[in-house]
Amino acid sequence: xxxxxxxxxxxxxxxxxxxxxxxxxxxxxxxxxxxxxxxxxxxxxxxxxxxxxxxxxxxxxxxxxxxxxxxxxxxxxxxxxxxxxxxxxxxxxxxxxxxxxxxxxxxxxxxxxxxxxxxxxxxxxxxxxxxxxxxxxxxxxxxxxxxxxxxxxxxxxxxxxxxxxxxxxxxxxxxxxxxxxxxxxxxxxxxxxxxxxxxxxxxxxxxxxxxxxxxxxxxxxxxxxxxxxxxxxxxxxxxxxxxxxxxxxxxxxxxxxxxxxxxxxxxxxxxxxxxxxxxxxxxxxxxxxxxxxxxxxxxxxxxxxxxxxxxxxxxxxxxxxxxxxxxxxxxxxxxxxxxxxxxxxxxxxxxxxxxxxxxxxxxxxxxxxxxxxxxxxxxxxxxxxxxxxxxxxxxxxxxxxxxxxxxxxxxxxxxxxxxx
Amino acid sequence: xxxxxxxxxxxxxxxxxxxxxxxxxxxxxxxxxxxxxxxxxxxxxxxxxxxxxxxxxxxxxxxxxxxxxxxxxxxxxxxxxxxxxxxxxxxxxxxxxxxxxxxxxxxxxxxxxxxxxxxxxxxxxxxxxxxxxxxxxxxxxxxxxxxxxxxxxxxxxxxxxxxxxxxxxxxxxxxxxxxxxxxxxxxxxxxxxxxxxxxxxxxxxxxxxxxxxxxxxxxxxxxxxxxxxxxxxxxxxxxxxxxxxxxxxxxxxxxxxxxxxxxxxxxxxxxxxxxxxxxxxxxxxxxxxxxxxxxxxxxxxxxxxxxxxxxxxxxxxxxxxxxxxxxxxxxxxxxxxxxxxxxxxxxxxxxxxxxxxxxxxxxxxxxxxxxxxxxxxxxxxxxxxxxxxxxxx
Numbered sequence: 099x100x101x102x103x104x105x106x107x108x109x110x111x112x113x114x115x116x117x118x119x120x121x122x123x124x125x126x127x128x129x130x131x132x133x134x135x136x137x138x139x140x141x142x143x144x145x146x147x148x149x150x151x152x153x154x155x156x157x158x159x160x161x162x163x164x165x166x167x168x169x170x171x172x173x174x175x176x177x178x179x180x181x182x183x184x185x186x187x188x189x190x191x192x193x194x195x196x197x198x199x200x201x202x203x204x205x206x207x208x209x210x211x212x213x214x215x216x217x218x219x220x221x222x223x224x225x226x227x228x229x230x231x232x233x234x235x236x237x238x239x240x241x242x243x244x245x246x247x248x249x250x251x252x253x254x255x256x257x258x259x260x261x262x263x264x265x266x267x268x269x270x271x272x273x274x275x276x277x278x279x280x281x282x283x284x285x286x287x288x289x290x291x292x293x294x295x296x297x298x299x300x301x302x303x304x305x306x307x308x309x310x311x312x313x314x315x316x317x318x319x320x321x322x323x324x325x326x327x328x329x330x331x332x333x334x335x336x337x338x339x340x341x342x343x344x345x346x347x348x349x350x351x352x353x354x355x356x357x358x359x360x361x362x363x364x365x366x367x368x369x370x371x372x373x374x375x376x377x378x379x380x381x382x383x384x385x386x387x388x389x390x391x392x393x394x395x396x397x398x399x400x401x402x403x404x405x406x407x408x409x410x411x412x413x414x415x416x417x418x419x420x421x422x423x424x425x426x427x428x429x430x431x432x433x434x435x436x437x438x439x440x441x442x443x444x445x446x447x448x449x450x451x452x453x454x455x456x457x458x459x460x461x462x463x464x465x466x467x468x469x470x471x472x473x474x475x476x477x478x479x480x481x482x483x484x485x486x487x488x489x490x491x492x493x494x495x496x497x498x499x500x501x502x503x504x505x506x507x508x509x510x511x512x513x514x515x516x517x518x
Numbered sequence: 519x520x521x522x523x524x525x526x527x528x529x530x531x532x533x534x535x536x537x538x539x540x541x542x543x544x545x546x547x548x549x550x551x552x553x554x555x556x557x558x559x560x561x562x563x564x565x566x567x568x569x570x571x572x573x574x575x576x577x578x579x580x581x582x583x584x585x586x587x588x589x590x591x592x593x594x595x596x597x598x599x600x601x602x603x604x605x606x607x608x609x610x611x612x613x614x615x616x617x618x619x620x621x622x623x624x625x626x627x628x629x630x631x632x633x634x635x636x637x638x639x640x641x642x643x644x645x646x647x648x649x650x651x652x653x654x655x656x657x658x659x660x661x662x663x664x665x666x667x668x669x670x671x672x673x674x675x676x677x678x679x680x681x682x683x684x685x686x687x688x689x690x691x692x693x694x695x696x697x698x699x700x701x702x703x704x705x706x707x708x709x710x711x712x713x714x715x716x717x718x719x720x721x722x723x724x725x726x727x728x729x730x731x732x733x734x735x736x737x738x739x740x741x742x743x744x745x746x747x748x749x750x751x752x753x754x755x756x757x758x759x760x761x762x763x764x765x766x767x768x769x770x771x772x773x774x775x776x777x778x779x780x781x782x783x784x785x786x787x788x789x790x791x792x793x794x795x796x797x798x799x800x801x802x803x804x805x806x807x808x809x810x811x812x813x814x815x816x817x818x819x820x821x822x823x824x825x826x827x828x829x830x831x832x833x834x835x836x837x838x839x840x841x842x843x844x845x846x847x848x849x850x851x852x853x854x855x856x857x858x859x860x861x862x863x864x865x866x867x868x869x870x871x872x873x874x875x876x877x878x879x880x881x882x883x884x885x886x887x888x889x890x891x892x893x894x895x896x897x898x899x900x901x902x903x904x905x906x907x908x909x910x911x
Contacts, residue, residue: 120803127796206579208766278764401547401797404540405804411536412811503532 103440110441114416121409125449126456128402129488132395133457134464136484137475139391142293143366144480148231149294151326154196156336156362157296158185158323162377165354174352177377179203180360181319182305183312188343189323194332198325199226204299205320209275211263218259220276221299222308230324231297238270238285241304245284249306254285258472259300274301281307289472296324298472317347317358325362337362399492406496410442414504421504422512431505438504442497443490450489454482523836523843530812534844537808541848541884544801548883549856551794552876553868554787558714560872567675567708568618569651570772572609572746575617576602576738576754579766587734594761595735596727601757602738607746612645613725615737618710619775628693628721630682637678637719640710643727649741657689657703660724664702671724673703678719699723712776714783739772798883802891809841809895820899821907830900837899841892842885849884853877 111118145152161180182200189198202222209216228240233254241252253274260269273280281303290298305311313319327336341361348356359378363371370387414421421434454477461475527534578595580586603611616622618640625638644660646652652659655676664671672693679688679701688701705722709715725733742750751769758767813820823833859865860873 117807120800120807123803124800127800131793131796208579277766398793401540401543402800404536404543405801408536408540408808409804411533412808415815416811 100440103437104444106437107441107444110413110417111445114413117409117413121406121445122449122452124402124405124409125446125489125492126453128399128492129446129450129453129485130456130460131398132488133453133477133481133485134460135395137457137461137477137481140478140481141291141473141475143369146291146294148233148290148297150232151230154327154330155364156325156327156333157365157368158188158325158360158362159365159368160372160377161318161358161360163317164357164359164378165351166357167354174354175378176318178318179320179322181313181316182321183314184317184319184347185321185323188340189325192325192336193339194328194335196326196328197226197230198323199230200224200305200321200323201227201296202305203320203322204295207276207301209263216262218262218300219298220301220303222303222305222311224305227302230326233290233297234288236286236288237268238283240285246304246306249304251279251281251307252284252304253281254287254302255283256287256289256300256472258289260286276301276303279307291473292471293473296322333362395488399488399495403492403496406492407499410438410496410500411503414438414500414507418507418512421507422509425507425509425512435501435505438501439494439497442501443493446489446493446496447486450485453489454485457485520843523840526840527843527847533812537805537844538848538851540801540804541845541888542852544798544887545849545852545880545884546856547794547797548880549852549876551791552879553872554790555879556872556875558783558787561715561717562713564709564713564717565706566713567652567706570619570776572742572744573649573772574740574742574751574754575614575620575768575770575772575775576740576758577617577768577770578736578758578762579768580734580736587732589730592730592735595738598758598761599727599738601761602740602754605750605753607742607750609741609743610645610648611738611740612649613641613643613727613735613737614646614649614739615641615725615733615735617737617739617772617775618650619712619772619779620710620737623710628678628682628699629695630691630693633682633684635678635681635719637674637682637721638710639672639721639723641725641733642673642722643725645727646722646739649739652705652708654703654705656687657701659703662728664724665726665728669697670699671702672699673705673722673724674701675705675708675720677707677717678721679704681719693721712779712783714780798887802887805888805891806895809892810898813837813895813899816899817902817907820902821904824902825904825908834896834900837896838889838892841888841896845884845888849881853881 140146149155158180160177161184162177163175165174182202185200189195189200192198200223204219204221207218207220209218225241225243225246233240236257238254240254241250244250245252253276255263255269255274259274263269263274264272269283269286272283274283275281281301292298325336325340327333344358344360348358350356357378359380361380363382364384366387367382367384370383371381373390374383374386375381424434458477461477464470465473465475599611599613602608616624623638624640625636627634627636642660644662647659654673656679657673659673660671669692674682674688674693682688682693683691688704690700690702692698692700707717708720708722709717710720711718725731725735740754747753754769755767758765820833824830828836856877857873860868860870
């Protein structure tokens, strides 16, 4: 049966090439845009190397600090990252957590080589950072716990910077200058995409190598924290314990009450809260963000879908003779509907495959354009699944109504040329 | 005539309804593009309020401003300031933190009587007027005499003046409850985010160059002669590194910062326009297919009309009119719904002008689109020979 459906499908598609091409263009364009958008989204919030524990990771991305006057009105408000001291105290022996890491926000440094300015991004991290992420080492190693404790001036750099600083020579034990201090290179790793903003940098150095990094009186600062939970079910436990530890920092300052809002959340929850929520209240808006993303996707598919429905209906009337004859010879409506929907789904899947190729090429182009430094967009199985799903939904939506209209055609009318 | 056409359209209502729906959605897509385009075009046309050509920015990359800023740093930076001013290619040097067109913004709440608004601001020294060519529309610019005051003078932009003071004359009025900041002048709607940026409330806060203050100086702006020597940037770099050997600095033409702002504004607009253009091409091709098919199916009717004496020309006009009727119905429906939006509070940021420009834009494009996709199929219809068409029946 299906074989017959497919045979007819190909015969029909080859018969009227104009319709086939126009419909195919529409499908390919729509699915390509959806694919590129979802790849970039996936690359930003999904698990992409060097991340390895994405599913079990919670982060402290934002610390909001308020000083309230006696009426409860906020007088001073600061909303940024946390301070090193604040985060390291909160992270101490957190129940339900396997490990935790603290990283400084990336800062930009520069040096002069033969009078040429070389700029690079630097990130200060702790030692857990190296077990949290799975970096590909090209040379050497990460800095050790001893080096970290002693505040040694050592760094790990990425492949690109090694090329810019030392040309083709190995970078191990060479010097990188940062603010007049020489740092010794102990390792070289593969480039990390700048979209992964916790792991990304070009130079990684120990937090302890900075002067004055631990300031006990500060709450907000330049540091973000990541917590690796033992498993997803310990998320609530970690959150509870973490939030319970905050009041010890809420001592009145400048004669005002202090209110600190910060809690562990996944990256997607953080994005959702940044979009819909506010910095001074806890809340999970991830469902809302999912709905918004799907809503925009559906809205975008609406016009192409209507267009395809219109084209499909036109195609049915062109095939009135065929439908009339088959009906007259006793074909039930279901067969005809099945035939038409199969045709449409085969067609959109073909479009989906074509879009996969086009998306792959466009992403290569985007990657080589250097708009997003070190980004490597791969079409992974998740994105492939999205494409499949999108084509299926698209095919079904644009096929069902025309098929229903077709099944309603009266054989006599159909043979005469059809009635609107 | 219209009634007659309406009946024809009504007779094929299910078919035409889908077409109308397509036009309806296309109209909304075009409208969104129109709104975006109108907003950007209006912004670009407005005056920027400053002149930035031949202006360079010199940024000092302090690791941690608050802990590093002290009197030594102040003296070093003022030494650099004077050295740069002495360069022959330099016309004026001023302090401007955070730098105009830069990424960083500061903002603060201002209060006058019971009226309180939040406004962005930046610090400027007295020479900034010369560097940026700022024109005053009211009051006066900062001067050395202001050093003697026990309050800080500010210059505000037109939008802030209107929103904080209404019809009152802002000159001399305090903007903080304790009176420590007062307005001395008003300038045009100055936009620190570049020509594609939104006009925002903004004020310029005076920074004195004669004595140390706890406000860090981390950015200078330099106006050069129209053609600065090629080694100008290197000269500045040498000056800085003689005084502060380890300081990381950025020297860039202001144009470069502005170009980055422009890119930030234009990338989303470009993506929207490209996607909308593709959608419209798709719709146009789809409509050609649909019209074509519908003409083929109406061969008998058209043949009959020709046989009964309808000329090619009137037939052509009638069929096109039919298409326009459907297009009109779809787009009018969309327009009626869209006009309601600002009234019920959604999209309330849209001004009526933006609304009508965007509606006009969508109407013109949708007519063009439907005319172009209807032309060829309708022309094919007029070529139908009555004898052949009726023979088919």
